[in-house]
Amino acid sequence: MSGMKTNPGNFFEDFTVGQVIDHATPRTVTEGDRALYGAIYPTRFALPSSAEFAASVGLAQHPVEELVGFHIAFGKTVPDVSLNAVANLGYAECRFHVPVVPGDTLRTRSEVIGLKENSNGRTGVVWVRSTATNQRGEVAIDWARWVMVHKRSSDSPAPETVVPTLASAVAPEDLVVPAGLDFSAYDRVAAGSPHLLDDYEVGERIDHVDGVTLTDAEHMMATRLWQNTAKVHFSTEVRPDGRRLVYGGHVISLARALSFNGLANAQLVAAINAGAHVAPAFAGDTVHAWSEVLDTVVLDAPGLGALRLRLVATKGRDESMTLRRDDPSTGSGQAAYADGVLLDLDYWAFVPR
Amino acid sequence: MSGMKTNPGNFFEDFTVGQVIDHATPRTVTEGDRALYGAIYPTRFALPSSAEFAASVGLAQHPVEELVGFHIAFGKTVPDVSLNAVANLGYAECRFHVPVVPGDTLRTRSEVIGLKENSNGRTGVVWVRSTATNQRGEVAIDWARWVMVHKRSSDSPAPETVVPTLASAVAPEDLVVPAGLDFSAYDRVAAGSPHLLDDYEVGERIDHVDGVTLTDAEHMMATRLWQNTAKVHFSTEVRPDGRRLVYGGHVISLARALSFNGLANAQLVAAINAGAHVAPAFAGDTVHAWSEVLDTVVLDAPGLGALRLRLVATKGRDESMTLRRDDPSTGSGQAAYADGVLLDLDYWAFVPR
Amino acid sequence: MSGMKTNPGNFFEDFTVGQVIDHATPRTVTEGDRALYGAIYPTRFALPSSAEFAASVGLAQHPVEELVGFHIAFGKTVPDVSLNAVANLGYAECRFHVPVVPGDTLRTRSEVIGLKENSNGRTGVVWVRSTATNQRGEVAIDWARWVMVHKRSSDSPAPETVVPTLASAVAPEDLVVPAGLDFSAYDRVAAGSPHLLDDYEVGERIDHVDGVTLTDAEHMMATRLWQNTAKVHFSTEVRPDGRRLVYGGHVISLARALSFNGLANAQLVAAINAGAHVAPAFAGDTVHAWSEVLDTVVLDAPGLGALRLRLVATKGRDESMTLRRDDPSTGSGQAAYADGVLLDLDYWAFVPR
Structure with missing residues (x-):
């Protein structure tokens, strides 16, 4: 021994x-991961959903x-x-x-x-x-x-x-465009939205409307799938309140999936600039999301642009789409977030232009 | 914008x-969908369970x-x-x-x-x-x-x-037999039931005995898998009672899987003639099912017949196998269903003869 | 009829x-089964997790x-x-x-x-x-x-x-080494533990520390995946207390997965010598596990040894790692188990030496 x-x-x-x-x-x-991801998160982005769609935008395999x-x-x-x-x-x-x-x-x-x-x-x-x-x-x-x-x-x-x-954000010229990706014949009907890069304006906010109430079984299954075994997510014996803390990445994926409704063409996540897990989430919480357009850039790839987005997950729907009570325009990591904000994520997504 | x-x-x-x-x-x-379907519903039909069984009945691939x-x-x-x-x-x-x-x-x-x-x-x-x-x-x-x-x-x-x-029902001659399907060497031991087409009589009712108590995590995972994102299934904020409505298709799949116990040889669904979601289902409800044989036909394909079945899902077990209190023999969409009836589905299944 | x-x-x-x-x-x-197994149990054994690892130890396919x-x-x-x-x-x-x-x-x-x-x-x-x-x-x-x-x-x-x-146990010479299995170039960093056969001593006990609180959705999904449809696992109508009994195999898999933390190199289960489901488990129970080394043997295969292990699952953590109150050293099927013991399993695992 x-x-x-x-x-x-x-x-x-x-x-x-x-x-x-x-x-x-x-x-x-494996394809099992794809299926479970789709069972646990309400994602409908056409590219990861459909091998045919992925091929139609130039990808050799189905990511x-x-x-x-x-x-x-x-x-x-x-x-x-x-x-x-x-x-x-x-x-x-x-x-x-x-x-x-x-x-x-x-x-x-x-x-x-x-x-x-x-x-x-x-x-x-x-x-x-x-x-x-x-x-x-x-x-x-x-x-x-x-x-x-x-x-x-x-x-x-x-x-x-x-x-x-x-860096406070990945520079647009540092975004890595997947080999072959070509949005010049992008099928907006299949993707579920007519909106292209130019349809989004910096400062625009989108309320993603839908909400999902969390269950313990689902967040535990997701967290295990990623082999993240931090015990606070799995056992009622760890926290004094007997609740299982939801893995922060679960909230990220849930919010990203909810953002389909309004950002259906934000097909691929290109980069994550910053992220803060503002408050813990638990089973029974109903998670909503809204996004703010932080930047829009034309990329040097066929048909491609990128949106820099702030994705905010909240407990309960925040129709006012504000991050903090006193000053909704600043939501940096130092800011006093409003009650109910769970996540503040800053990322780039590829979109057709 | x-x-x-x-x-x-x-x-x-x-x-x-x-x-x-x-x-x-x-x-x-993907195969991930097959696995999740089998995790969420208690299905044991041999053909979708086993690639070998599917090949043994003439199918080139495993549906x-x-x-x-x-x-x-x-x-x-x-x-x-x-x-x-x-x-x-x-x-x-x-x-x-x-x-x-x-x-x-x-x-x-x-x-x-x-x-x-x-x-x-x-x-x-x-x-x-x-x-x-x-x-x-x-x-x-x-x-x-x-x-x-x-x-x-x-x-x-x-x-x-x-x-x-x-049409009130798909005509037997309009049922589409999958290319190659041949039940002439059908393995009833592997399938789990000795009963062939002739063993079923019009009017016969089969109590499928087993019951499954619904959970929110499972019906939400199933419903997301189908990319059906109607919010009433996912959020406790939609209904005044704070409950998440179970997607009607979840009850269909659950009842169909329960029907294995009594209809193990009804291997493939050939057609759905009619369906009514009679009452809403929620987590905590225990779903049972019974079937009534509506018709039996011999098909012009090797070893093949078809059963027309009424599949009834109930909340709690309905050992009397009746649809309505006053007249159990009529259960049309206009009928007054008994309390506890969740689903009344009329479909055709392929069976060996 | x-x-x-x-x-x-x-x-x-x-x-x-x-x-x-x-x-x-x-x-x-299918690969869907692998993914679901990983979603339901907190397993991290490198061999079933990684096709590359499996190939690196000589296996032609990824079990x-x-x-x-x-x-x-x-x-x-x-x-x-x-x-x-x-x-x-x-x-x-x-x-x-x-x-x-x-x-x-x-x-x-x-x-x-x-x-x-x-x-x-x-x-x-x-x-x-x-x-x-x-x-x-x-x-x-x-x-x-x-x-x-x-x-x-x-x-x-x-x-x-x-x-x-x-036999009270499978003899070491009767263990079946999978064709090609060769641990002589075993990657302990990838596997997550430096400990080889010689690092374990007969009598050594390992507290696996982590705990998982059971949910009904998860144990039902697992049990259906195995097409085990015994109704006591699925319906609240069967037991007088209205609880769904957790399938004993669910506790085995959970305990085996928890044992990764301390036995990460016990990559494959070679044999099960004995097993007793000592007490029923239910949703809400928090399952922990500890192991005792019962035997260590060098096998006639490159780099291979085997550990004979007692794997004990408990409701709540048993830091004393004892099976019974009065005499912790005997835990046979006839023993009076301490309250909280759920499972007592005796098995062989292949490890690198």
Whole structure:
């Protein structure tokens, strides 16, 4: 016998800048994942729904939704990065490179790119840049993320503070257009919306209308599918209130799926610029979503444009589509969010122009 | 910006006889759908369960259950036809043509074949004939359906009344036998029942015994799988009682699966003659089913016969197998159904003879 | 009409020693099953998770978890063997032969190998040996099982008592190593644990730490997936307390998945030596697991060893990792289990050495 067999996770002291972690559990994506994603989220985007549609826009294979890959890749980092996390503080610079298709096997590697002990001496912030690759070694997704992690001991000395510089948004010229993607013969009838890039204006807000009431069975199934086994999502014994915390990524996927109603042509997620899980969600909450158009750009690819969107998930419908009570126009991570805001996500999507 | 981005659905005024609607969201069927169907419904029919069994009865590929195709094809019509529906009034003339197999992509087109404003001036009935085709343009399923839809305004003038003539049942000679289907070497042991066509008598009723208590997670997952996103199924905010209405198709599939116990050799649904969702179902209800043999026919295909069956789903077990209190022998759409009846479905199934 | 169409199941009188039963419903395994298994159970074993990992250890195809095959094969026996069972008494001599891969179609055949009427004259014990074969006729899994079954009538004479001799454990030399399996280049980083055969000591106990709170939707979906339709799992109308009994196999799979945290390299289940479902489980129960190392053996295959493990599932976490209050060292079927013990399973797993 050689000591502890179960994973205690890493504490703040276990991280050093430059450290590289190869995460466990390579995972092969299958058509079963596509089906479950469609059973758990009310998605109707034509491209991941239909192999014929994907072929009609130039893709050699039929990708799953970008968030399938993201959740799988992200889930691998949890046992090493955030098992002892107090909070997920943010995402940045997430880009989707080679589309993920059934048969691909994803692995994730992370590099620690920043450390900062908190003044309380009991926790610190860890920044990592993670890269998911497929079985051919091609980058599928990469992103930066920072989490607040417990120290093992408040007596441990603080490391040198390194705070990485992260872009507030992925620049449009850095978006990766999937090989072959061509929206010049895009079928808007099949896609379910006539609206092209030019139909959206910066500052426009879209109430996605529909709502979904959460159940424990569904969020647990989703979270397991991504092999994210943080126990707070699965056991009623962890929180004092006996509730199972919904994985933040579940709210992202739910809001993204709800956004179909108003953004049906925002077919692919190209990048995630920033994201904040503003409040916890639980079974019984009814999740709604609204979007704000932050930017519109024409891309140098046939028929392609991109929308930069703020996607806001709320508990209960927020017909006023505001983020905060006193000043709806600023909703940065520092803002005081209105009650009921669950998620504030900033991302790029490819759309036809 | 060019106006409303979300789908308001069509109102009664938006329909004209002869109008053709190409519905959005082509959908590729996968083995994931087969697995989820088997996880959500207690089906054990050997043909959709086993690729070997399907091959042994002459099918070149392994079809999914006919209702998988039906629900997917039907779901596409919801955003255009029934988003503003008051009620689904009925189905007729539904036939299954080319079997749906994993890899197929289904699209649905509907034609408006009838309109009749109700005397209240606030609603009207719309009849549509819908056709689902696969990626080769072959008809997979077609059916007629009529729904009561809200008018946008009670001031709108009534359209000319057109009521289509629909058959009360698909004629046996119009049933489409899948290419190659041959029951002459049918394996009754593998199928789980010794009973052939001749073992069933017109008028015979079969209590399927087993019951399943509904959960919200399961009916929502099923309904999303079919991309049917009518909000009453997903949100506790829609109905005054805070309950999520179970999609009627969920009850159909559940009752059909329960009917295995007594009708294990009714391997394929060939046609749906009529269907009425008599009462709403909710989580916590325990669904049972019974069947009545309405007709038996020998078909001109090797080893093949067909049973015309009434499939009745009830809330709680109805051991008396009656549809209504006063006259159990008549259960038409006009009948006063007994409390507890959820579904009254009239369909044809292929059986070995 | 030829009599009863629904399956009444077999009573004790219907079994004779030597009788062979070919069970119904051959079932093709798909990638959808793999995905659902991963959604329902928190499994992270690298081999069933990743086709690349499976190839790296010499397997020509990517098997599903052994318990997927076991539950499917076992489910087929329920309608014939245990529909009228009072209790599942035990398992023995379960071996996994040819790995089950997507595309395989499983069938199950059972032979009655023992009968013993109970002294009350109302029930009896039936022993069967069941064999699941794939579409090529290769044995995938076989096992012995015994159940207590109702007699149709207490007046029926007792049969001659035949009690089969069953091994208390599968001998290491009888474990079937899958063709090609080679752990000599095993990737422990990908697998998520550095611990090899030698790191485990007989008598060592591992608390798997994590817990999962059961929901009705999840256990019903799992149980249907295996086509096990025993009604007590699905209907609130069966038990006086209105609760749906969780299928024992659900607890096995959940406990096995939880055991990843501490036994990540126990990649494949090689055999099940014994199993007892000690207490019923219900929605709302939080399931934990611990394991005890019963034996360690070096196998004559490259890089391969086997661990014999006791896997204990408990309701609530049992940090003391004891089976019974008075004597934790003996946990045989006859033992008085502590409150909260749900499952006591004895199995072999292949590990790298």
